Amino acid sequence: MTPSPEAHTHRPETEPALPDPRGPLSERVLAALAGRPGALPSEDETARADPYGDDLQLLLYVLYELHYRGFAEVDEALEWEPRLLAVRAAAEDVFLRALREGTTGGKDVEEAVGALLLEPVGDDGHSVSHHLQREGTLEQLREYAALRSLYHLKEADPHVWVVPRLRGRAKAAMVAVEYDEFGAGRAENIHARLYADLMADLGLDPAYGRYLETAPAEALATVNQMSLFGLHRRLRGALVGHFAAVEITSSPGSRRLAKALRRAGAGAAAQRFYDEHVEADAVHEQVVRRDVIGGLLEDEPQLAPDIVLGIETTGLLEDRLGEHLLASWRGGRTALRTPPSASS
Amino acid sequence: MPASAEPPRRVVVERDGPILVEGPVEMTTDEGESVVSDRFVVAICTCRRSRIHPWCDTSHRRRKPAEEGEDTSP
Numbered sequence: 450m451t452p453s454p455e456a457h458t459h460r461p462e463t464e465p466a467l468p469d470p471r472g473p474l475s476e477r478v479l480a481a482l483a484g485r486p487g488a489l490p491s492e493d494e495t496a497r498a499d500p501y502g503d504d505l506q507l508l509l510y511v512l513y514e515l516h517y518r519g520f521a522e523v524d525e526a527l528e529w530e531p532r533l534l535a536v537r538a539a540a541e542d543v544f545l546r547a548l549r550e551g552t553t554g555g556k557d558v559e560e561a562v563g564a565l566l567l568e569p570v571g572d573d574g575h576s577v578s579h580h581l582q583r584e585g586t587l588e589q590l591r592e593y594a595a596l597r598s599l600y601h602l603k604e605a606d607p608h609v610w611v612v613p614r615l616r617g618r619a620k621a622a623m624v625a626v627e628y629d630e631f632g633a634g635r636a637e638n639i640h641a642r643l644y645a646d647l648m649a650d651l652g653l654d655p656a657y658g659r660y661l662e663t664a665p666a667e668a669l670a671t672v673n674q675m676s677l678f679g680l681h682r683r684l685r686g687a688l689v690g691h692f693a694a695v696e697i698t699s700s701p702g703s704r705r706l707a708k709a710l711r712r713a714g715a716g717a718a719a720q721r722f723y724d725e726h727v728e729a730d731a732v733h734e735q736v737v738r739r740d741v742i743g744g745l746l747e748d749e750p751q752l753a754p755d756i757v758l759g760i761e762t763t764g765l766l767e768d769r770l771g772e773h774l775l776a777s778w779r780g781g782r783t784a785l786r787t788p789p790s791a792s793s
Numbered sequence: 794m795p796a797s798a799e800p801p802r803r804v805v806v807e808r809d810g811p812i813l814v815e816g817p818v819e820m821t822t823d824e825g826e827s828v829v830s831d832r833f834v835v836a837i838c839t840c841r842r843s844r845i846h847p848w849c850d851t852s853h854r855r856r857k858p859a860e861e862g863e864d865t866s867p
Contacts, residue, residue: 566854566855567854567855567856567857568851568854568855568856568857569856569857570856570857625833625834628833629832629833633831633832633833700850700851701850701851701854704844704850724845727845727850728830728832728845728848728849728850729832730851731811731836731848731849731850731851732813732832732834732835732836732849734851735805735807735810735811735813735834735836736813736834739805
């Protein structure tokens with residue numbers, strides 16, 4: 450292996466602390482994770498929750514987190530605790546039903562992909578990256594980087610879960626793209642690591658999970674979506690659709706964000722992250738469309754509606770997050786639940 | 794297959810898109826500049842619109858007019 454230039458700066462990272470509850474359901478789940486006695490939310494209670502509300506989204510987020518890095522002082526065995534899995538399943542039903550109801554559906558993958566390949570001429574007034582490129586302040590860029598850290602510090606992680614569920618061409622291509630996402634054998638080039646560098650560059654704390662508390666439900670939902678699709682084999686088509694949608698839309702969006710960062714005077718690492726994504730995702734898009742989607746449809750043509758679902762729900766949740774961000778900023782407010790503090 | 798035989802390098806030409814070449818690639822541009830990319834696949838721009846020429850940055854994509862409500866910001 451290549452010796453890592455980072456080796457001397459490495460320090461062990463502690464797992465994040467449990468966040469504060471955001472309602473009665475997340476309160477009881479968080480109590481259980483902290484090891485306190487008490488009843489968990491019933492299936493009926495969970496079924497009545499607002500699918501996009503803070504309470505349900507935080508509940509899902511913390512239960513999913515047990516499969517990633519966990520939380521400090523939370524028993525690792527709770528990852529497979531049947532009663533918590535039952536709560537999670539009830540919450541997933543609510544979330545997935547809302548996602549299905551909020552999208553058109555269908556089985557025309559080519560049409561769904563084609564819609565993503567059309568670039569709007571100019572700003573339609575709904576695009577966060579256009580807004581940031583044109584008039585984003587450094588503070589707005591910092592907010593954006595803080596709430597996106599929930600996603601980017603897990604970048605490509607839940608997508609690995611789909612690998613054993615693919616075959617042949619789709620599997621080889623998926624792994625090739627993931628290899629690139631994970632730095633092609635070099636720790637300092639892992640995309641999540643490039644993002645941590647970007648955060649430090651913007652004066653944010655790059656510790657994993659640091660901004661969970663400040664992230665609004667709209668941001669949690671984008672991460673919960675990929676955990677949901679990644680953890681369930683039956684949703685493998687949706688995971689692939691989601692991945693394709695992200696890779697296809699990332700390149701032009703990254704170009705605008707790189708420009709925004711240059712304009713706002715952000716440092717070199719912040720720009721490097723987005724510059725890398727302009728180039729990398731222009732390649733990933735082609736490989737995902739041609740070989741991951743193409744290969745999966747060859748193997749399992751019945752998954753076409755799920756691929757469309759993943760493409761459409763990604764758009765739905767990104768639009769919801771974008772609306773929240775732009776409404777907050779245009780109203781002169783922070784888009785976070787609490788403003789990000791500088792790194793300590 | 795004899796173990797020593799290198800498989801031929803795979804190149805895919807996308808209609809209205811980039812040329813995909815298995816990496817790593819060293820390329821000499823028409824301006825005589827030598828550029829290297831060690832990505833597993835490299836997308837070479839053919840539309841000449843890329844801002845990171847010679848690599849593709851998806852600038853070849855077709856455009857759609859912005860919808861109603863264009864530039865609603867103050």
